[in-house]
Amino acid sequence: MKQSLIERTSGRLTQFLEPVRVNSTKVGAMNFRRVHGRYLITNDAGYFALLTAHNFKRYLEGRIREDEPLYQELQDKGFIKGAKIDSSALTKVFREKNGFLWCKGPALHMLVVTLRCNQLCQYCHASVVGPSRFETDMSLETARRTVDFVFQTPGQHIGIEFQGGEPLLNWPIVKFVTEYARLKNKTAKRSLTIGLVTNMSLMDAEKLKYMMDHRVSICTSLDGPPEVHDQNRPFLGGGPSQKKVVQGIKNIFEVCHSGKYMRCNLPGALLTSTRFSFPYYKEIVDLYAELGLAHIFIRPMSPIGYAKRAWPQIGYTPQEFCRFYEKTLDYVLEMNRNGKPLIEKMASLLLTKILTRRDPGFMDMRSPTGAVLGCLAYNFNGDIFTSDEGRMLSHEGDDSFKVGNVYESDWEGVLTYPTTRICSSASVLDSQPLCSQCAYKPFCGICPVYHYETQNNISGLMPASGWCQTRMGIFDVIFKKLQDPANMKIFNGWLEIERRHLEALEAVGAPDAA
Amino acid sequence: MSKTRTAESYLSFWVMSQASIFFMGNHCYNSQVFRKPDNDFMDPTSFKLDVRAYGLRVIYAAAYVLMDRAYVLLEGNPKSKVTVYLKLKSDCSQNLKQLRATFLSELATQKLRWMLAEANQPVREHIIKEALQIWNPKQLDGGNEKQLDSLSGEDPPQDQREELDRLLSEVKEEWSPKKSG
Numbered sequence: 001m002k003q004s005l006i007e008r009t010s011g012r013l014t015q016f017l018e019p020v021r022v023n024s025t026k027v028g029a030m031n032f033r034r035v036h037g038r039y040l041i042t043n044d045a046g047y048f049a050l051l052t053a054h055n056f057k058r059y060l061e062g063r064i065r066e067d068e069p070l071y072q073e074l075q076d077k078g079f080i081k082g083a084k085i086d087s088s089a090l091t092k093v094f095r096e097k098n099g100f101l102w103c104k105g106p107a108l109h110m111l112v113v114t115l116r117c118n119q120l121c122q123y124c125h126a127s128v129v130g131p132s133r134f135e136t137d138m139s140l141e142t143a144r145r146t147v148d149f150v151f152q153t154p155g156q157h158i159g160i161e162f163q164g165g166e167p168l169l170n171w172p173i174v175k176f177v178t179e180y181a182r183l184k185n186k187t188a189k190r191s192l193t194i195g196l197v198t199n200m201s202l203m204d205a206e207k208l209k210y211m212m213d214h215r216v217s218i219c220t221s222l223d224g225p226p227e228v229h230d231q232n233r234p235f236l237g238g239g240p241s242q243k244k245v246v247q248g249i250k251n252i253f254e255v256c257h258s259g260k261y262m263r264c265n266l267p268g269a270l271l272t273s274t275r276f277s278f279p280y281y282k283e284i285v286d287l288y289a290e291l292g293l294a295h296i297f298i299r300p301m302s303p304i305g306y307a308k309r310a311w312p313q314i315g316y317t318p319q320e321f322c323r324f325y326e327k328t329l330d331y332v333l334e335m336n337r338n339g340k341p342l343i344e345k346m347a348s349l350l351l352t353k354i355l356t357r358r359d360p361g362f363m364d365m366r367s368p369t370g371a372v373l374g375c376l377a378y379n380f381n382g383d384i385f386t387s388d389e390g391r392m393l394s395h396e397g398d399d400s401f402k403v404g405n406v407y408e409s410d411w412e413g414v415l416t417y418p419t420t421r422i423c424s425s426a427s428v429l430d431s432q433p434l435c436s437q438c439a440y441k442p443f444c445g446i447c448p449v450y451h452y453e454t455q456n457n458i459s460g461l462m463p464a465s466g467w468c469q470t471r472m473g474i475f476d477v478i479f480k481k482l483q484d485p486a487n488m489k490i491f492n493g494w495l496e497i498e499r500r501h502l503e504a505l506e507a508v509g510a511p512d513a514a
Numbered sequence: 515m516s517k518t519r520t521a522e523s524y525l526s527f528w529v530m531s532q533a534s535i536f537f538m539g540n541h542c543y544n545s546q547v548f549r550k551p552d553n554d555f556m557d558p559t560s561f562k563l564d565v566r567a568y569g570l571r572v573i574y575a576a577a578y579v580l581m582d583r584a585y586v587l588l589e590g591n592p593k594s595k596v597t598v599y600l601k602l603k604s605d606c607s608q609n610l611k612q613l614r615a616t617f618l619s620e621l622a623t624q625k626l627r628w629m630l631a632e633a634n635q636p637v638r639e640h641i642i643k644e645a646l647q648i649w650n651p652k653q654l655d656g657g658n659e660k661q662l663d664s665l666s667g668e669d670p671p672q673d674q675r676e677e678l679d680r681l682l683s684e685v686k687e688e689w690s691p692k693k694s695g
Contacts, residue, residue, distance in 0.1 A: 024633040028634060179681050
């Protein structure tokens with residue numbers, strides 16, 4: 001039997017090179033893809049199986065015998081059609097894996113409390129303004145109305161995240177929102193978490209204590225060693241910033257380890273990968289591990305807003321990013337094998353979708369997208385956007401993704417706003433010609449803002465989409481690594497840590513949390 | 515409009531990158547798509563397809579997948595035979611011969627994908643319908659309907675008013691000098 005049943009991917013869909021007889025009375029609903037010498041099949045419920053070429057051909061031809069263990073596995077997962085297919089079980093798994101579809105309101109509320117910033121990052125999406133531009137600070141009244149709006153949304157979990165600009169430049173409003181939200185929650189009794197995304201440069205002992213006392217988690221940007229970070233993120237007017245970030249992270253750890261505060265106050269850091277990052281992948285990982293950070297998040301950058309203009313200098317092709325991603329993930333895995341625990345966040349988010357029945361709340365990777373249904377972004381002036389990317393476009397003069405304003409809108413108006421509906425319908429993968437046939441459909445998602453910005457098409461044209469190429473490349477890497485039992489052991493360990501972390505976060509967010 | 519009517523008997527149409535998404539479920543009855551192939555498409559690498567053997571949507575789907583590499587122009591009768599013309603995009607690494615082979619392989623694969631999709635459509639629809647039908651707001655989100663009905667978008671109750679007033683005055687004090695300065 002020829003093993004070269006499928007030899008190549010075309011337009012990133014796997015293609016047959018020779019005629020295949022398919023027994024459509026036995027083969028259940030599935031999409032397929034060749035990954036690292038095996039054949040991945042997936043279905044709507046999010047089940048997957050990795051088959052050898054031989055077994056894949058037998059599966060398609062309906063020649064797997066009922067007494068084979070493989071038959072039972074495929075039947076249990078809904079890949080084999082027939083009277084024994086348990087649609088109720090598949091329905092249950094579908095509901096669990098797509099739990100976000102049944103959430104009643106957005107869980108993530110990003111508040112841009114100022115556009116001012118004291119850094120001039122090469123890729124800054126937010127297209128910030130200088131520290132003297134006070135008119136771009138969120139006012140007290142706008143902050144109050146924003147919190148009121150946030151509590152109008154009906155989701156049980158509310159996560160407020162301060163963004164900017166540099167949010168600490170509008171410190172009084174950060175404090176007000178924190179305390180006002182906590183106050184409102186005494187009545188609302190939601191699960192409330194509050195987070196701050198900061199460049200650390202203005203973090204002092206007083207602010208840090210406030211954050212800890214008020215259970216505000218802190219996340220910063222750390223692009224790696226000074227060679228990379230200082231090139232990506234210089235201070236306005238020049239000067240290195242990496243040392244401040246590293247010291248800030250150390251300070252938070254010190255406070256957390258004093259025992260007074262819960263472990264969920266531990267700091268997080270976000271890595272933005274530019275092409276300058278590529279040669280330093282080991283140094284970047286080493287730094288994250290050395291600082292004791294739990295996660296490193298290898299994210300692709302999007303050519304949106306300011307980054308679009310800077311793309312020729314800092315950008316890369318999807319293939320270049322995926323090579324960087326695989327090398328970095330390999331190094332992280334090697335580190336784990338050597339007893340140093342560090343979780344690569346992109347992998348852990350996708351593995352949660354692939355290997356568990358939980359939804360990790362990854363707004364970009366869901367169908368439909370998390371825009372409005374999962375998250376909202378609030379600009380300093382009270383304008384409400386589908387997402388932070390949508391808000392960034394506004395700063396470039398394009399309000400296409402604005403869905404309201406806290407002075408004028410109510411939740412129902414935002415939810416039923418035409419842009420909200422368009423973003424939702426445009427990002428349903430089953431209505432996408434290529435996505436609907438993709439083996440990664442149960443785990444993937446698309447961003448309307450990305451495709452609007454790069455293809456002038458809110459639905460996106462996937463065969464030519466950098467978004468699609470990058471996500472497919474990342475999934476290819478993940479499913480390749482999954483085939484190694486040693487990696488699986490590490491991945492399962494990561495998922496267990498993530499589960500416990502989630503439980504701890506839920507405890508912090510609980511209305512009666514101390 | 516006349517071209518639209520003509521199309522019912524003998525159709526000229528094309529599937530090109532920016533428009534092809536709309537071809538998946540619809541015939542393209544507009545003047546823009548109803549045009550004869552221009553000279554750019556008159557390449558020896560053209561070939562005929564029996565629409566009855568594949569179905570029009572399978573042909574569209576195969577063309578769509580080539581969007582990143584080529585323009586695909588289809589000419590002929592959508593109920594019987596069409597001629598496929600390929601035109602390479604500038605950054606395509608394949609030559610026309612390779613592209614033709616790719617298109618034909620994709621055609622065969624798309625036929626299989628669509629066959630499986632059709633054969634399994636009732637089961638898939640049943641599962642999704644079932645998932646949606648058992649939607650029950652009271653069990654969702656860990657939420658208590660009564661609590662959430664109040665939605666808390668309004669001001670806090672009286673007993674928290676004083677705390678809010680204190681908070682507002684504190685922030686105003688801290689915030690105002692900076693703004694005026």
